[in-house]
Amino acid sequence: MRTPGRQDGDEAELIERSRKGDSEAFGVLVERYQRRVVGVAMAVVHDQDDAIELAQETFIRAYENLSKFESRSSFSTWLYRIAANLAIDFWRREGRHVVLHGEDADAEISKLPTSQGDAFKEVSRSELSARLKQALEELTPEHRAVILLREVEGMSYDEISDVLQCPRGTVMSRLHYARTHLRSILKDVAGS
């Protein structure tokens, strides 16, 4: 991933050409960031088709608002922010999942076992996959986004903080909650 706040000359030129209406230059930027933008959307909505639609919308919004883009943050972070915002809005609009909030979430955490080693050794692959996907669905989009951006997209805490526009401490606490919740679900699968 490119360092936030920095752009190489090539990228700055592509952005400038895109600003002047050069859609082919913009196409190069799309090629460059499409996988990661889809990944960010996927982290929130957890559905590939929706994520691809949202990623397309992200690039269109970005193109339309290139004049507002200032080089204070990196272009990629700016794109990922648009993707995350669109995906969270979409999820809230379309949301139909069971999600743990506030006190429910805290109660859930307090019930968790605090010891044990590799809890997932005994779980079959397909069962584990199915249960993990379901467990991800049960998280809020913010919690799911944080853990998937970290584990799947490999983003640093600072990058996640930039993309989701929340403090680093919030990233850490959401990550802790998401990990603890997923671990508890998988422990249940292992124990059953």
Added chain:
Amino acid sequence: MMLGAFEDSELEPNEMQEVAFHLARCESCTGILADYSTLGRNLRSIAPEPMLAGFSSAVVARVDRLPQPVTARIARFIRRQADAVGSGVAWGGAVAAVAVATLVLITPYAEQFANRGTHSTASIARAEHGAVPAANQLATADEPTMADNDSHADISRLESENH
């Protein structure tokens, strides 16, 4: 929270060291850390690789359908011409297009300007003619002048009187 951040290498060096010392003597935390690590591997293994064939061309096609300012459209036209037939010809075409546009826009004003110019020239000529008739005579020496015409009339009158 420290364990997760340790797993992600997101702690300060002194904190990393502190957690590492703790892990060396705490089986419970070592177990949790192992679970986090396994969880991460599992999450990566179930993440689908997005199907991105044709994605960027679809975005570019949508971008091309967006309303754009005239300047952007002209720039894009020139760029595409340059790609298609070479930049020299494209720029030649662009210059020709600008010349034609200039001609079309300026012609009515040019005509007005030309007419105004003709009137001015005629006025000057009239003024010169009145002021310096001799100059006119010199300029049209081969043609009969007013003076010549008068002479011919006088001769004709004399001849008719003689008859």
